[in-house]
Amino acid sequence: MPKPRRAVLHRLPMRHPGDTAAIEALIEAGRLDPANLVAILGKTEGNGCVNDFTRAYAVQSLQMMLARRIGAEAAAQIAMVMSGGTEGGLSPHFLLLSVEPGEVANPAGALAIGTAFTRDFAPEEIGRMPQVEAVAAAVRTAMAEAGIAGASDVHYVQVKCPLLTSERMEAAAARGATVATGDTYASMGLSRGASALGVALALGEIDGVSPEEIGQDWAKHSAVASASAGVELERCEVIILGNSPDWAGDLAIAHAVMQDAIDLPAIHRALASAGLPTEHGQLAPVAAQRLIAVLAKAEPSSNGRIRGQRHIMWDDSDINATRHARALVGGVIAGAVGRTDIFVSGGAEHQGPDGGGPVAVIARRAP
Structure with missing residues (x-):
């Protein structure tokens, strides 16, 4: 049988869309082999709309940095997903996904x-x-x-x-x-x-x-x-x-579906499925140490209401509706997990029910 693989995820801050310093520091410290990278997700601080060039700027900066280390051809094989818009309290950050050789497959799934x-x-x-x-x-x-x-x-x-x-x-x-x-x-x-x-x-x-x-x-x-x-x-x-018993390591992923923008119980279900208990509505401090990443979608409901109450996200001519939604959903999730470097992407067409969206949690399994 082939040797199991192990997924590794690093979450790093971003000072601006072209900032690769934290990634380079990780490489220099020997904690990340850029040859093992398969994907990089990033939340950039642009408007998330058509003319949001913070996404292209971030991708260009990443590709140039990686090309110097592993060559342009190898860098082009790394999937790079930059999601613009860190409205409200959301924090710009990178999620680096690597695949390394593993030792023993995790029968519980990794x-x-x-x-x-x-x-x-x-x-x-x-x-x-x-x-x-x-x-x-x-x-x-x-x-x-x-x-x-x-x-x-x-x-x-x-x-x-x-x-x-x-x-x-x-x-x-x-x-x-x-x-x-x-x-x-x-x-x-x-x-x-x-x-x-x-x-x-x-x-x-x-x-x-x-x-x-x-x-x-x-x-x-x-x-x-x-x-x-x-x-x-x-x-x-x-x-x-996803999860597979053929992979090694202690990371696992779980998800739930938010039925609307304030569906806190769905977030709690995703956390619980990942083995992370909450206290008084927020992730317990011990469990918070095992939380690696939260990824979610945000979209204003098409009928202009949340649980019967009117919202103005579609009617605001100054701020795009998806920007409102990212801020709202980001705030709800941040309150649940006690952190703001969460990957909330706007525009959830056919991604979860109208006005809601998927929320996924990646965490380390309890020892």
Whole structure:
């Protein structure tokens, strides 16, 4: 039998989107071999919208730093998912995911990681069925790479997906092709939605999907998908996190689904599933030492209400609705776990129920 693998996760602060100092210090200290990196997730302090170039800046800085150490070709194989927007009290940070040789597989199951990339999409494919199908295929590939046996063992699927810019729309029009939308911001939601439906399709959460359901039928969604759109790429990058008895180490992942933006019990369920008890609504200090990462989605409910009460997230002309949602959900989660460096991504189209979204917890198992 092949030797088991071990997943390693480092959470590091970010002073600004181009700051790689903490990562380089970890490498210099011998605590991180950059050749073992498979994915980097980051929360950057931009607006999270179409023109949020903090994402591209962070990716460029990471790739340049890693290219000096492991070569440009190897650096390009690392999935890099930058999610813009740290509204409210959210703290900019990086999550570095590595895969190293393990000693003994954990029969209780340990964190398993798989990655895959789609091809580049033509502008007219973004937010449409070709993207759904390509993401579904990439999810299956990532599952096989990770050795995750079944969909029930998958607890979080991160997809970084492209969006439409004016330039990309013009390129499509010049070829006589039509795009899913002429609104660049709306294209982010359609791309996220198509990606999430691809995840749901691959994991058997839905039986199928039709073109007219993308961005329309919110009953069709994934309980583990998290999609983030950005201008910095034209393909989708897929990262699967689950548990497998074939992996070594003491890290494990669990998840729950928030039914709305203030669903604190769902956060508690995710923490409890990861073996982390709470005290008086907040994570106990001893348990907090074993918490490695929290990842969640945030989206304003489409009906403009939370448990019957009106919210104005969709009506604010000064602050984008997803920015409101990130701040709100980030505050609820921060109150539950007692920390602010949590990965809350806005825009949850087909990612959990309308107004809610998945929340995943990665923790060390109790000794």
